[in-house]
Amino acid sequence: MRAVVDTCIVIDALQKRSPFDREAVRIFHAAAKRDFAGFITAKSLLDIYYLMHRVFHKDDAVRAEIEKLLILFDLLDTSSEDCRRALSSEVSDFEDAVMVETALRSGARCIVTRNLKDYSRTRIPVFSPQNFLELIGRSE
Template sequence: MNVFVDTNVIIDLLAKREPFYHESLKLFSLADSNQIELTVSALSLVNTHYILNDVMKLKDARSIIGKFKVLVESHALNDKVVDLALNDLNFKDFEDGIQYYTALESNANSIITRNLKDFKHSKIPVMSPKEFLAKRKTES
């Protein structure tokens, strides 16, 4: 199962943002134990670093991102994804369009985000970390 993770969920984990930290930790623990494959956009890593750099030292932010990368597969941002996001007016936020089309390009089975409303036109399932974990539990 290939699950695409939005930037906000990554930041929840790495910045230990409450009340979302524990659900994101459970999600990424599934990847750590090879139960699921997590994919992120390369743009998410850049944006996450930018946010972390505001709350910690540069060296620490880079170290955290470097350790985090072993849990996920980073999918490159390319012209096709940018063009699709630019031309899809269903996405008011360009970055959400980038995330969505990166998820499609990486053949993700679902998108995990806390901003469900931003992906209401998605062709693949969109869930919060809490919903994904609950669904996974009932399927086990």
């Protein structure tokens, strides 16, 4: 299964944000075991770098974490057409709409996020971390 993992899930795992980090780390482990094909968008990668740098203030350390992240998750490019389609999307938040359009174009089957309400009007299934782990057979 091809799944786009939202920025919040990645940050939960990398910054050990309790109580969300537990499921986020399990998603990372599932990606490492190739239980699913995990993706993040290039835009998300920029956000992840920024958020990590704000916490750790060490460019080398953040870049090392990004390199590890790119072993687990492949990057999806966002096209100009994705952005154009997002402008007329029913998803109210533009950044989320761009992620949806990028995911759809890339053939992703779902998006994994904690912010389910932000994706209430999408044309792609959206799962909480817990529901996604159940879907791929990795629930506790």
